[in-house]
Amino acid sequence: MAGITRRTFIKASLAAGAGAWRPGFLKPGGADIDAASAHYRNLWLHHPCIGDASFDSFVRLPRNPIYRGAPPYEWPVNGFLFEDPPTKWWYAYVGMYPRGYWPAGGCRILRSKDLGSSWDDLGIVLSGSATTFDGDGKTPGGMPDVSVCFSDGAYHMIYDWANPDNSDGGLAYARADRPEGPFTRAAQPVHAESNQPLILGKYKRVYAPTLFKRKNDWLILADMSTPRNAGGTWALVAMTAANPSGPYSPPELVLYPQSKVFHPAPVEFYPCFIHGENVYVPSTSLGANRSFQALFRAGLEEAHSPAAWKIDRCGSCWHDEPVEWETRGLWGQTFSGFVDSAGSLKALFPSKDGADRGTISLAERAWDIPDRDGFSLSAPNGPAISVLLREHLDFELEAGVRSSSAWRLVWNHRAPLGTNRIWHAEGGPHPLVFSDCTELAVSADSWELRQRNAAGEPSVLGRGTLPPREKLSRSMSHGRLPDHDRLARETVRIRQRNGRLSVGINGRETWAGAAPARSGSIGFVAESPGVLYVDRLLLSNLGESCRKFLLATEAILGAGSGQDGWVEEKSALYKFGLAYASSTAGIAAKWNYHGRGFRLWSPRGPALGRARILVDGQDRGEIILTSPQAETSSPILEISDLSLGYHAVTLIQTGGRLACDCLEVLL
Numbered sequence: 001m002a003g004i005t006r007r008t009f010i011k012a013s014l015a016a017g018a019g020a021w022r023p024g025f026l027k028p029g030g031a032d033i034d035a036a037s038a039h040y041r042n043l044w045l046h047h048p049c050i051g052d053a054s055f056d057s058f059v060r061l062p063r064n065p066i067y068r069g070a071p072p073y074e075w076p077v078n079g080f081l082f083e084d085p086p087t088k089w090w091y092a093y094v095g096m097y098p099r100g101y102w103p104a105g106g107c108r109i110l111r112s113k114d115l116g117s118s119w120d121d122l123g124i125v126l127s128g129s130a131t132t133f134d135g136d137g138k139t140p141g142g143m144p145d146v147s148v149c150f151s152d153g154a155y156h157m158i159y160d161w162a163n164p165d166n167s168d169g170g171l172a173y174a175r176a177d178r179p180e181g182p183f184t185r186a187a188q189p190v191h192a193e194s195n196q197p198l199i200l201g202k203y204k205r206v207y208a209p210t211l212f213k214r215k216n217d218w219l220i221l222a223d224m225s226t227p228r229n230a231g232g233t234w235a236l237v238a239m240t241a242a243n244p245s246g247p248y249s250p251p252e253l254v255l256y257p258q259s260k261v262f263h264p265a266p267v268e269f270y271p272c273f274i275h276g277e278n279v280y281v282p283s284t285s286l287g288a289n290r291s292f293q294a295l296f297r298a299g300l301e302e303a304h305s306p307a308a309w310k311i312d313r314c315g316s317c318w319h320d321e322p323v324e325w326e327t328r329g330l331w332g333q334t335f336s337g338f339v340d341s342a343g344s345l346k347a348l349f350p351s352k353d354g355a356d357r358g359t360i361s362l363a364e365r366a367w368d369i370p371d372r373d374g375f376s377l378s379a380p381n382g383p384a385i386s387v388l389l390r391e392h393l394d395f396e397l398e399a400g401v402r403s404s405s406a407w408r409l410v411w412n413h414r415a416p417l418g419t420n421r422i423w424h425a426e427g428g429p430h431p432l433v434f435s436d437c438t439e440l441a442v443s444a445d446s447w448e449l450r451q452r453n454a455a456g457e458p459s460v461l462g463r464g465t466l467p468p469r470e471k472l473s474r475s476m477s478h479g480r481l482p483d484h485d486r487l488a489r490e491t492v493r494i495r496q497r498n499g500r501l502s503v504g505i506n507g508r509e510t511w512a513g514a515a516p517a518r519s520g521s522i523g524f525v526a527e528s529p530g531v532l533y534v535d536r537l538l539l540s541n542l543g544e545s546c547r548k549f550l551l552a553t554e555a556i557l558g559a560g561s562g563q564d565g566w567v568e569e570k571s572a573l574y575k576f577g578l579a580y581a582s583s584t585a586g587i588a589a590k591w592n593y594h595g596r597g598f599r600l601w602s603p604r605g606p607a608l609g610r611a612r613i614l615v616d617g618q619d620r621g622e623i624i625l626t627s628p629q630a631e632t633s634s635p636i637l638e639i640s641d642l643s644l645g646y647h648a649v650t651l652i653q654t655g656g657r658l659a660c661d662c663l664e665v666l667l
Contacts, residue, residue: 046315609656
């Protein structure tokens with residue numbers, strides 16, 4: 001197993017000098033569990049808004065960033081990376097946006113003839129016109145996001161467009177004889193919002209397309225969102241045509257939160273890429289921290305069908321790094337890539353620097369080695385938390401951590417999980433996520449030991465100045481040097497047994513005493529702005545399987561229901577004192593999770609009605625929430641025979657008032 005051995009650690013601990021704390025559980029000859037090794041990746045929480053323990057193996061290429069925004073287009077935060085089949089040269093098509101995204105400009109092209117070592121800025125390759133469908137007679141529209149497909153000696157481009165006031169927009173086609181252009185634009189758009197009826201009462205604007213040539217037709221995979229691309233809910237749609245210029249079939253939803261199957265929400269798509277016979281669609285979180293990525297996969301020839309799509313990886317696909325040109329983390333769309341002939345996934349990714357200017361950079365990883373040992377927790381724009389989805393009561397641990405900001409180690413974590421928003425972007429962990437736990441908070445030069453109650457209120461057990469840090473050897477970092485030597489490194493040891501707790505930092509005991517404990521999860525919090533690297537997490541045991549509660553906010557956001565129709569309620573009748581309720585006919589709530597069975601919790605009362613329950617799209621019957629008197633929340637349905645995997649539990653209002661409380665999940 002990867003990771004530091006007990007003997008290596010004992011040697012390092014003794015080297016810390018006289019007075020070093022020598023815990024009794026680290027003895028030569030035993031078999032420690034390193035929960036920070038990639039072997040345990042699926043035991044960690046991966047969530048679009050709460051946090052993602054990412055074991056991804058991406059390595060940045062030198063000379064980043066390859067482009068940085070400048071007035072009037074300070075936000076070049078989308079891009080498409082293209083390897084030209086005839087020449088093997090690389091091209092980066094970069095969308096030109098001003099701060100705030102609007103009014104958007106055209107598309108800039110960069111070219112590299114030496115596999116990304118140097119880049120030529122060739123200027124604007126595509127721009128709008130005042131006299132075509134995107135213009136208003138005086139001002140050209142925007143067309144920033146493109147994709148290019150080489151076929152039959154020509155370069156076929158699908159791009160998104162919008163007119164100057166953004167009242168209309170969609171997709172359009174252009175063609176060129178070289179990847180540098182010039183591209184000749186088709187006279188009419190492929191798709192226009194003004195001709196698109198609402199889908200599910202929400203979706204209207206199609207944008208951010210990727211174009212593919214199939215055996216007998218052409219396929220566009222694109223994002224679709226609300227009118228004027230106002231956001232709030234996002235979907236991936238498919239459109240097909242006999243010719244690259246169209247006409248294309250109407251957009252069909254293939255991945256979207258309103259489906260009755262598992263779908264991490266909220267995420268946005270673009271661009272996509274092919275490897276082998278499959279098309280892969282990375283999707284990026286719309287939470288405050290956009291580092292969470294989900295990777296979807298379908299056979300290229302079946303990708304127009306919703307049933308063809310599978311989750312390839314949910315989380316642990318990307319990590320941020322604490323460098324100036326990635327100050328805001330991944331920003332805009334997800335990474336764009338291709339797999340080269342050597343089996344390396346080359347990726348272009350957008351971010352923002354410290355001056356709020358967009359940046360375009362490059363990274364790579366081996367396609368067949370997606371993970372590394374040790375994980376990252378990215379928090380560029382808000383706090384992030386990830387917990388080991390196991391329970392420990394008595395345990396001993398040793399963690400090796402590097403961080404660019406303050407951070408916390410938590411244990412006895414019994415808090416519910418959920419977001420702080422039910423609609424749109426920029427969500428983060430709900431305040432209750434940080435409740436009901438014991439935590440060690442570490443800053444640049446101090447520590448504080450706290451216990452938090454079920455309301456999140458802290459009581460301080462102790463505080464002090466950090467002991468001097470230990471040197472981190474190569475053997476203590478899984479056989480490789482740290483990514484950033486300048487980051488502060490800490491070694492923390494916790495022993496919790498029989499109601500007593502001892503805490504050691506950097507080889508010295510800093511606190512010991514009685515501390516009541518209950519079984520709970522172990523995890524980490526990265527404070528913002530910052531990136532936390534957990535190089536190792538040695539545990540004396542892996543703990544027990546556990547259950548976690550998912551808040552109502554998870555279900556409202558997870559179903560893409562929207563904020564209209566739902567009312568937040570605070571009452572002791574609910575499991576955690578808060579929930580959402582609605583009387584809107586047919587309104588839905590959906591919990592998406594990875595695990596096994598579940599218990600659905602709800603109060604009952606004279607004001608409540610009925611709801612139908614679907615599990616992974618299968619009807620499981622109707623529940624009656626009406627009772628003569630108000631009853632506090634309790635399990636109203638339990639299903640325990642589900643296999644370990646991705647599941648969705650959907651509530652659909654069928655009569656009266658629906659209360660959406662929480663879901664207890666067996667993980």
